[in-house]
Amino acid sequence: MARRPSSTSAAKAFTRAYQRSMKALTTATLRNQRRIAGQVQRAAAEHLKPPRGPGDWLAGAALGPGGARRYHLYRPPDMQVGERLPLLVMLHGCGQTGRDFAASTRMNLLAARERFFVLYPEQDRIAHPHGCWNWYDRRFGKADAEAATVMAAVDQACVLYPVDRERVAVAGLSAGAGMAALMATRYPVRFRALAMHSGVAPGAARSPATALGAMRGRHVPPMPATAVGKAMGAAAVFATLPPLLILHGDADLVVSASNALSTAEVWAAATGAQPGVVRTVQRGKRHAMRVTEFKRKGRTFVMLCEVAGLGHAWSGGAPRLPFSDAAGPNASRLIWAFVSKQFKAAAAA
Incomplete structure (x- = not known):
């Protein structure tokens, strides 16, 4: 007759099995932690790695009412002693970093x-989990606080590097376009030009709920010139707003293309500009675009470029990257051509 194992033997067997399980679990946990740590380190190294091309990729941080924000500044190569260069501030969209x-x-x-500097402020994921600028949150002051913090980064760049303060412009994509417009209305004398790519009309939102409606083309701000100041913010009243370039795709499913015309009409009303004849422009096999210029006394204060077939992406951007469409007209070149023209016009005024 077989002997039944004693309770002591069973307890020892259970203890050994438990210890083996815990050892395996500990080994797997440590292996997983090392893997995650390696991924974090590689992501951090990639974030700090300079983009391809000549010049310097300089890291910094600025402190303002909205807290601290990191930034990178691109400095072109072979700078000469005494040389002062223009500055273009570039504000990324949701889900992006400055790099x-x-x-x-x-x-x-x-x-x-x-030959110009480029400043890339970066949203903190603590301030927004998706890395979006809080351009819309004016009801509780978060938007103005972030705009002031980005402005602190601009000021810091102007102090630390040989920036020509009379030649500063701001541009942005999507949420970055909204923040760029907010900055231009809050600090209109600091910027000679503004470029909005796939953004929401200024004054169309004051909270997260109204921002979603504005992205879908609702909550369009009033168009009469008497209401423009209220729609865009107090700093825009009695101030000369910088000329504006608008780029938007008519196939944008994230931010309604109707925002492009709304933005143009708001800005034109604020600057007293009138629309001209719509013309179609196409370069090679790139997407065609409809261009409308709003002028006052012969000077363009608003240029609206509606790109056929372009979704929610940077027109003419690098291929195979998120939020980038290589088939569109080159937005970077269009922006710089517009900005540099405004620099010359301001200098001649």
Whole structure:
């Protein structure tokens, strides 16, 4: 007759099995932690890695009412003693970093050739989990606080590097376009030009709920000139707003293309500009675009470019990158051509 194992033997067997399980679990946990740590380190290294091309990729941080924000500044190569260069502020969209935006737009390559600085402020994921600028949150002051913090980064760049303060412009994509417009209305004398790519009309939202409606083409701000100041913010009243370039795809499923015309009408009303004849422009096999210029006394204060077949992506951006469409007209070149023209016009005024 077989002897039944004693309770002591069973307890020892259970203990050994438990210890083996815990050892395996500990080994697997440590292996997983090392794997995650390696991924984080590689992601951090990729984030700090300079985009391809000549010049310097300089890291910094600025502190303002909205907290601290990191930034990178691109400095073109072979700077000469005493040389002062223009500055273009580039504000990324949701889900992007400053480096992502630089890689997608390839603005640094253009800056190396045309000789200008590029500043890439970066949203903190604590401030927004998806990396979106809070351009819409004016009801509780978060939007103005972030705009002031980005402005602190601009001021810091102007102090630390030989920036020509009379030649500063701001541009952005999507949420970055909204923040760029907010900055231009809050600090209109600081910027000579503004470029909005796939953004929401200024004054169309004041909270997260109204921002979603504005992205779908609702909550369009009033068009009469008497209401423009209220729609865009107090700093825009009695101030000369910088000329505006608008780029938007008519196939954008994230931000309704109706925002492009709304933005143009708001800005034109604020600057007293009148629309001209719509013309179609196409370069090679790239997407065609409908161009409307709003002028006052012969000077263009708003240029609206509606790109056929373009979705929610940087037109003419680097291929195979998120939020980038290589088949569109080159937005980076269009922006710099517009900005540099405004620099010359301001200097001649």
